[in-house]
Amino acid sequence: MIDVRNMTKKYGKLAANDNINLSVGRGELAVLLGPNGAGKSTLIKSVCGLLRFQGTITIDGYENHTVESKRLLGYVPEFPVLYPMLTVAEHLEFIAKAYRLEAWEERGEALLRRFELDDKKMKLGKELSKGMQQKVSVCCALLPQPKAVIMDEPLVGLDPHGIRELKAVIAKLRDSGCALLVSTHMIESVEEDWDVTYIMVKGRIARVCRRTDLAAGQSLEDVYFTITEGKGQGDTP
Amino acid sequence: MSSLVFLLVKSAKNTLLELRRKPAKLALWVLVIAGIGGIFLFSLFTRQNAAGSLDLVWLKGILFLFILLSVVIAIQKGLAKGDVIFDMNDVNLLFVSPVSSRLILMYGIVRMAKTAFLAGFFILFQSNSLSTGFGVGFDAVLLVLLGFMLAVGVLQILSLLIYSLTNGKPGRKLVVRILAVAAFLPLLVYTGVQIAGTGDLLPALENTLRSPLAAWTPVAGWASAGAVSLISGDTGSGFLFFGLLVLSGALLVLYIALSNPDYYEDVLVATETAFERKRVLAEGQINPEASSSKKVKVVKTGIGGLGPSAIFYKHLRESFRANRLGLWGVSSVILVLGTALFSLFLRGGDGRILILLQILMWMQIFMIGTGRGLKELYIHYLYLIPESSFQKIVWSNLEIVFKVLVESLAVFGIAGLIMKEPFGLVAAATLVYTLFSFLLLGINYLSLRWTGADISAGLLVFIYTIAVIVIMLPGLIAAIVLGSMLEGNGMLIGLGVLALWELLAALGCFALSRGVLHNSDIPVLRTGK
Numbered sequence: 179m180i181d182v183r184n185m186t187k188k189y190g191k192l193a194a195n196d197n198i199n200l201s202v203g204r205g206e207l208a209v210l211l212g213p214n215g216a217g218k219s220t221l222i223k224s225v226c227g228l229l230r231f232q233g234t235i236t237i238d239g240y241e242n243h244t245v246e247s248k249r250l251l252g253y254v255p256e257f258p259v260l261y262p263m264l265t266v267a268e269h270l271e272f273i274a275k276a277y278r279l280e281a282w283e284e285r286g287e288a289l290l291r292r293f294e295l296d297d298k299k300m301k302l303g304k305e306l307s308k309g310m311q312q313k314v315s316v317c318c319a320l321l322p323q324p325k326a327v328i329m330d331e332p333l334v335g336l337d338p339h340g341i342r343e344l345k346a347v348i349a350k351l352r353d354s355g356c357a358l359l360v361s362t363h364m365i366e367s368v369e370e371d372w373d374v375t376y377i378m379v380k381g382r383i384a385r386v387c388r389r390t391d392l393a394a395g396q397s398l399e400d401v402y403f404t405i406t407e408g409k410g411q412g413d414t415p
Numbered sequence: 416m417s418s419l420v421f422l423l424v425k426s427a428k429n430t431l432l433e434l435r436r437k438p439a440k441l442a443l444w445v446l447v448i449a450g451i452g453g454i455f456l457f458s459l460f461t462r463q464n465a466a467g468s469l470d471l472v473w474l475k476g477i478l479f480l481f482i483l484l485s486v487v488i489a490i491q492k493g494l495a496k497g498d499v500i501f502d503m504n505d506v507n508l509l510f511v512s513p514v515s516s517r518l519i520l521m522y523g524i525v526r527m528a529k530t531a532f533l534a535g536f537f538i539l540f541q542s543n544s545l546s547t548g549f550g551v552g553f554d555a556v557l558l559v560l561l562g563f564m565l566a567v568g569v570l571q572i573l574s575l576l577i578y579s580l581t582n583g584k585p586g587r588k589l590v591v592r593i594l595a596v597a598a599f600l601p602l603l604v605y606t607g608v609q610i611a612g613t614g615d616l617l618p619a620l621e622n623t624l625r626s627p628l629a630a631w632t633p634v635a636g637w638a639s640a641g642a643v644s645l646i647s648g649d650t651g652s653g654f655l656f657f658g659l660l661v662l663s664g665a666l667l668v669l670y671i672a673l674s675n676p677d678y679y680e681d682v683l684v685a686t687e688t689a690f691e692r693k694r695v696l697a698e699g700q701i702n703p704e705a706s707s708s709k710k711v712k713v714v715k716t717g718i719g720g721l722g723p724s725a726i727f728y729k730h731l732r733e734s735f736r737a738n739r740l741g742l743w744g745v746s747s748v749i750l751v752l753g754t755a756l757f758s759l760f761l762r763g764g765d766g767r768i769l770i771l772l773q774i775l776m777w778m779q780i781f782m783i784g785t786g787r788g789l790k791e792l793y794i795h796y797l798y799l800i801p802e803s804s805f806q807k808i809v810w811s812n813l814e815i816v817f818k819v820l821v822e823s824l825a826v827f828g829i830a831g832l833i834m835k836e837p838f839g840l841v842a843a844a845t846l847v848y849t850l851f852s853f854l855l856l857g858i859n860y861l862s863l864r865w866t867g868a869d870i871s872a873g874l875l876v877f878i879y880t881i882a883v884i885v886i887m888l889p890g891l892i893a894a895i896v897l898g899s900m901l902e903g904n905g906m907l908i909g910l911g912v913l914a915l916w917e918l919l920a921a922l923g924c925f926a927l928s929r930g931v932l933h934n935s936d937i938p939v940l941r942t943g944k
Contacts, residue, residue: 223937226795226798226799227798227799227933228795229936229937230934230936245801245802246801248799248800249801253795253799255699255795257698257699257700259699259793259794261702261733261794262702262704262705262707263702263704263711263734263736263737264729264733265713265716267716268716268717268718268729268732271718272718272729272796275718275719275720275721275722275725275728276723276725276726276796276800277800277801278721278722300713300716302711302713302736303705304704304706304707318796
């Protein structure tokens with residue numbers, strides 16, 4: 179569903195992403211791990227069509243700048259940016275109108291309820307805490323029922339209830355056949371549900387690890403530290 | 416003390432060294448310095464012609480008004496959260512270090528001088544306007560800059576002191592408000608008496624500006640009287656008023672240092688607020704409404720439109736919620752009233768509306784960025800909405816097009832009436848101004864498309880400004896040549912040619928910037944956090 183081929187993103191001479199290959203299938207949760215400055219956010223922004231790059235990125239076979247691919251894509255950015263003068267409900271209404279969604283109201287209500295925002299529908303974007311803004315950002319991304327969801331550090335700033343609910347939403351999306359690419363530093367938060375992990379170091383994918391590749395008793399955290407602290411062999415796809 | 420000197424010297428040195436790694440920034444500075452040098456040299460070789468220029472008393476009035484605005488802002492800041500003289504790194508590293516808090520205050524004030532200079536930097540580029548308007552040279556520009564810098568410096572310290580004295584004390588805040596009004600009340604009463612006496616606004620304002628009351632009005636009066644006295648050769652009065660500014664600044668610093676060595680808490684709120692604002696900007700929230708503390712009442716709700724038009728209806732909802740006049744806020748009212756007032760000065764000559772048009776076009780180069788359409792580029796939603804890029808950009812900018820059209824009708828309509836200009840000329844000026852705004856939008860997108868937005872915001876603004884000048888030049892030359900060749904209706908035809916050029920150039924810019932949403936990085940404001 180999400181397919182990245184030979185993708186390179188340079189800022190001047192610096193290659194923030196260097197020849198990246200990555201794919202996420204339907205019903206698959208791919209996790210993007212890596213230390214600060216590894217190039218995770220750059221990769222995610224490129225997949226969402228927010229940055230220029232060399233190479234190919236497709237969503238369900240459509241080049242990522244096309245209208246067709248945008249219809250399939252949901253994006254939760256690292257920093258939630260809401261419109262300060264719109265209410266929470268109007269954010270959802272704007273997305274619904276801009277995406278030409280039909281019968282979205284009930285789904286919107288359910289999302290707001292799930293993230294305990296149903297009593298804050300009339301609050302303006304500027305009146306919300308950062309955690310609440312993140313929840314609204316998640317609701318906006320999920321309202322069009324995307325088939326590919328990309329989340330950049332989605333759990334940062336959320337309260338324990340928000341974290342639990344978002345983890346449940348991620349699991350549900352995966353079970354419903356959605357392709358998910360999630361970047362995070364909180365390895366334990368994805369430990370239960372991940373299918374494939376891409377570990378990035380210095381702009382390159384240093385290791386692709388499938389759940390089935392783990393040895394008995396080995397955790398994702400062990401794999402991560404082995405790669406990032408230079409104790410293991412890289413496995414570039 | 417040595418640690419603070421080290422910080423100042425090292426920071427200055429690193430700023431210079433950074434230019435070696437950033438040639439574009441270096442080129443920008445070289446161009447700016449060359450520009451100022453060029454203006455200086457030009458002023459040396461051109462004879463200033465005092466005949467036909469405005470009286471210096473009006474320069475005093477303009478400077479007085481500018482500084483008065485800074486006084487109001489400084490008092491408001493002082494009553495709310497104080498002024499920013501430190502950075503967050505000073506708070507985190509210096510405030511907890513074993514360095515005397517009084518020395519740290521001095522360090523903050525030395526660094527503040529840089530802010531005061533930057534605040535008045537635009538004055539350096541007004542040499543030509545001051546020369547043609549008042550028949551003065553570059554030395555006068557430097558004196559005006561000095562007066563402005565001294566005033567801004569004093570006001571920053573005043574703001575800090577007001578916060579320190581009134582924080583959490585509503586009674587004291589009221590006293591500050593009363594004192595602030597009382598300081599300007601005599602001048603206000605005097606102006607009222609003059610208007611009643613003369614029955615005409617301009618002579619009344621002139622009398623007021625010539626009165627000692629104006630000169631002795633704190634800060635605004637001292638700075639404007641000091642600068643204009645020195646320009647007109649009255650060094651005694653000039654040094655007296657500038658000296659007053661220096662003395663009051665020194666006394667304020669002394670008072671803070673001696674009375675409140677534990678001032679850290681007083682500067683913390685302003686520093687944290689400024690830091691938070693930079694952080695939010697860097698994260699993509701460039702809408703100033705996000706950091707505004709103004710209470711907003713939600714009455715009507717809902718977003719109209721479908722597909723890309725939803726962006727336009729969203730802008731309408733945001734604008735009408737932000738202020739009652741919707742697309743036309745306080746800035747529009749100030750623009751209309753300001754140009755009406757300025758038109759009073761321009762009355763009495765043929766084609767004076769062109770001077771107004773020229774000034775408004777210069778202002779519009781930088782005002783166009785305040786539209787919601789260009790701000791939308793910094794937020795991801797615009798890129799992700801599954802609609803054609805072209806349609807998204809058109810609907811996204813419709814709000815500013817409406818705003819400018821109505822503003823230009825009001826501005827030139829009222830100015831035309833005041834100046835008694837013929838209808839055709841007023842209509843042509845309106846058209847030129849509106850189409851110029853349309854062209855500016857096109858140049859903005861073209862600059863983004865060319866650079867891919869992969870450069871600093873400052874450099875992008877520089878490239879955009881150069882592009883405006885280069886693109887406008889052929890149209891301006893054609894308009895001037897044709898206009899001067901034809902008798903009678905030359906001015907009207909010249910404006911018509913300029914309007915046509917603006918339309919063609921704008922369409923060309925939009926065509927060349929096709930696919931800008933796909934071929935640029937989402938812009939990020941690099942705030943130097």
